[in-house]
Amino acid sequence: MEYRQLGETDLRISVLGFGASPLGDVFRKTDPADRTAAVHLAVDSGINFFDVSPYYGLTLAETRLGEALQGRREKVVLATKCGRYGGSEFDFSAKTITAGVEDSLKRLRTDYVDVLQAHDVEFGHVQQIVEETIPAMRKLQEQGKARYIGITGYSLKNLMEIAGKVKLDSILSYCRYNLLITDLDQALAPFAKKHGVGLINASPLHMGIISERGAPEWHPAPQEVRDAGQQIVALCKTRGVDASEVALRFCLDYAGAASTLVGLSSTEHVQRNLKAMELHIDAELLREIAEIVAPVKDFVWPSGLAENYG
Ligand code: NAD
Numbered sequence: 188m189e190y191r192q193l194g195e196t197d198l199r200i201s202v203l204g205f206g207a208s209p210l211g212d213v214f215r216k217t218d219p220a221d222r223t224a225a226v227h228l229a230v231d232s233g234i235n236f237f238d239v240s241p242y243y244g245l246t247l248a249e250t251r252l253g254e255a256l257q258g259r260r261e262k263v264v265l266a267t268k269c270g271r272y273g274g275s276e277f278d279f280s281a282k283t284i285t286a287g288v289e290d291s292l293k294r295l296r297t298d299y300v301d302v303l304q305a306h307d308v309e310f311g312h313v314q315q316i317v318e319e320t321i322p323a324m325r326k327l328q329e330q331g332k333a334r335y336i337g338i339t340g341y342s343l344k345n346l347m348e349i350a351g352k353v354k355l356d357s358i359l360s361y362c363r364y365n366l367l368i369t370d371l372d373q374a375l376a377p378f379a380k381k382h383g384v385g386l387i388n389a390s391p392l393h394m395g396i397i398s399e400r401g402a403p404e405w406h407p408a409p410q411e412v413r414d415a416g417q418q419i420v421a422l423c424k425t426r427g428v429d430a431s432e433v434a435l436r437f438c439l440d441y442a443g444a445a446s447t448l449v450g451l452s453s454t455e456h457v458q459r460n461l462k463a464m465e466l467h468i469d470a471e472l473l474r475e476i477a478e479i480v481a482p483v484k485d486f487v488w489p490s491g492l493a494e495n496y497g
Pocket of ligand 1: 208239307359393395396399432451452
């Protein structure tokens with residue numbers, strides 16, 4: 188396993204990270220024994236970075252990850268979030284965040300998290316995030332409940348606006364660097380480097396679009412983007428490779444992010460994604476994929492408050 192430093196923190200995290208949202212059954216129902224085995228296999232294989240949130244499965248993912256990590260907590264860099272508690276339930280107030288972290292720690296069966304991030308900040312107002320949310324998170328850091336803090340979200344403009352106003356340790360961006368979109372590299376990555384902020388890239392399969400199973404019902408991407416994903420899947424099949432593995436490998440090669448978080452809840456996917464680390468992507472295949480993607484490349488959907496789109 189390869190490890191990279193997360194910005195200016197002292198955390199060295201695995202380039203392949205365990206995204207725990209599927210543990211909350213957000214993509215489909217998971218098998219209890221298999222999801223626990225998936226966590227154990229990941230840790231035993233050197234995956235040390237785990238990302239979760241109270242929002243995933245409405246606390247289910249945190250509870251299940253906490254159970255599965257019992258006895259292994261000290262081997263991992265554990266990240267959770269605050270401020271998002273439901274599909275449209277956001278509260279970035281100091282009071283809710285402070286109380287919410289206590290609940291997360293109980294579910295995760297630990298006294299501290301390594302990274303605490305305000306979740307999907309484009310659904311909040313920049314002024315509140317900068318003047319209330321982040322200072323409250325710094326207090327939690329002083330109390331030893333979080334080793335480092337940061338923000339997550341979809342809008343690159345919004346993430347940079349906040350990070351330009353207040354010092355952060357980390358930023359998690361999703362669906363902005365993978366086979367379908369690479370605009371993270373033009374905007375946020377140079378910005379994060381310049382400001383000494385650790386960058387985490389999430390959703391290498393574009394939240395399931397680049398997979399045999401395809402996108403879940405709730406996926407915000409339009410049909411053309413989903414279709415491009417399925418065309419990539421079909422093309423890879425004709426070349427005897429798995430599209431999800433190609434998609435992951437493409438992200439792992441990207442040095443602009445410390446880790447790529449892929450959603451995991453089964454031993455089969457942990458094994459396949461570990462295997463993808465050894466994959467070599469043929470240049471001709473990448474060129475053909477780029478041709479499929481060209482008409483929808485860098486497509487961005489609206490997310491959060493209109494003032495934060497971008
Ligand atoms: P993803 O692109 O990683 O896709 C996940 C889906 O792909 C799941 O259904 C999973 O079972 C499936 N999958 C995984 N490996 C596969 C393989 N080898 N073959 C076929 N299918 C495979 O999307 P994601 O789960 O949304 O993103 C990864 C993680 O990043 C999340 O779990 C979460 O931890 C984090 N994330 C955070 C935010 C945020 O903070 N706002 C947003 C998105 C993602």
